[in-house]
Amino acid sequence: MNQTHSQQIIAGHITVQLRQATTFNGVLRDSLTLRAPLVRDIRNAQRLTSDETEREMQLFASLAEVSVAELEGMAWRDYRRLQEAYFRLAADDDTGAGPTAPIAATAG
Template sequence: MPEDKDQLPAWLVVDPEGAVVTFSKAYEIKNLKLDRLTLRAPTVRDVRSATSASAGDDDQRDTILLANLSESDAKDLEGLKLTDYQRLQAAYFRLVQDDGV
């Protein structure tokens, strides 16, 4: 049976205020071993600040933005497996998606 396009994956919980992403394994983030991170919903200020700090590097902007929204450090996020980093990106896009409601 095909998966419902709007159904969230098991590793993601989203509400209007933020998202919780569960990783495939625990990572050291801010000197703690964590297997999940919470992203708060972004503001325009968050996006502008990350864009300004990244000096035109889109990948760096994304990392800065995700670090800010998760209250972690960009260096910590750079140590994630790519699949776990992509989970954070997917959560971000769910948070900024306009459901038309």
């Protein structure tokens, strides 16, 4: 596997190697770490907006402890890596359903 695509889940966190260094919280970084979402994180993102794209941005910003504006400043290919990492992290359970499945099922 290519080093730039390596992602490893460790203690409920996943680190994404960025192809283009980006400034987060005033520091130029070549990686970004997401923590596993809590139900609270998903509910908070749902409360903020009904727009699916904005909700995802709010959730990722919370999990990475960065601002939405900083995520918007990322290269698209790196944001796609962040999405892939989130779905890998979210699906890393015994059922494979991920933490958002029960919430989506009860929302409808």
